[in-house]
Amino acid sequence: MALDGTPLDLCISDDASALFAQSDVVIDFTAPKASLTHARLAATHKTPLVVGSTGFDPDQQAAMDQATAYIALLQAANFSLGVNLLHSLVRQAAQALGPEFDIEILEMHHRHKADAPSGTALALGEAAASGRGIDLASHSDRVRDGITGPRTEGHIGFATLRGGDVAGEHAVLFAGAGERITLSHQASDRMVFARGAVKAALWLVGKKAGQYDMMDVLGLKA
């Protein structure tokens, strides 16, 4: 029942298997281990699945990828229009500016966030690395502490802030000699993620098994 008394027609249950069996599509924003369980249930019931959870380690992500042989799986670290557009802008800037510009990615989230750097920061890192033509895993500095020495040339740096109720802020800095460009996005309301996820779920129904992301939904694929 909504606050104004309107019936919501929602069913709340702890039977995930029944949920997957009876749904046209499922949206999951939980945590990596739970999302893996849900991907297995989705594969069993052939139910399309939208996943927003972040913080998967490489083995967990590989297991998620395997599910795409059986179901339409749409996974995205960020369901806002702005961040998905930012991916394209970052790739373009990284390519145009070249290696004389150092790339640093800064993110801030609310005090409850479990994973760092955020999934969005890592995805923006992937976009920058692809614009640069480098592999992110072997060209990133995710933590700096103590006598670190000079910046490692060509690496992409990450910095993480946590506090309060910040919905999600990301900035990608391109720092060169005598000038700096910053591309940034601020989410001021977590509803942008919820609305994006519902849009993605409606888009995913009826799609063949495979891997999809928010760029597919928004028509932003290069």
Ligand SMILES: NC(=O)C1=CN([C@@H]2O[C@H](COP(=O)(O)OP(=O)(O)OC[C@H]3O[C@@H](n4cnc5c(N)ncnc54)[C@H](OP(=O)(O)O)[C@@H]3O)[C@@H](O)[C@H]2O)C=CC1
């Ligand atoms: N892609 C995007 O656009 C966005 C992604 N996220 C990501 O979504 C995830 C959740 O974030 P957030 O909502 O802030 O986190 P919360 O901790 O507020 O919510 C997580 C929810 O998942 C539930 N949950 C955890 N494990 C299970 C399980 N095994 N079975 C069923 N439910 C489970 C929790 O239930 P309980 O409370 O009972 O433990 C809780 O309700 C994070 O990984 C976050 O980074 C968040 C916002 C946007």
Ligand SMILES: O=C(O)C1=N[C@H](C(=O)O)C[C@H](O)C1
């Ligand atoms: O945990 C959050 O809140 C968010 N998580 C996602 C991430 O890790 O990038 C997306 C958004 O920034 C909010």
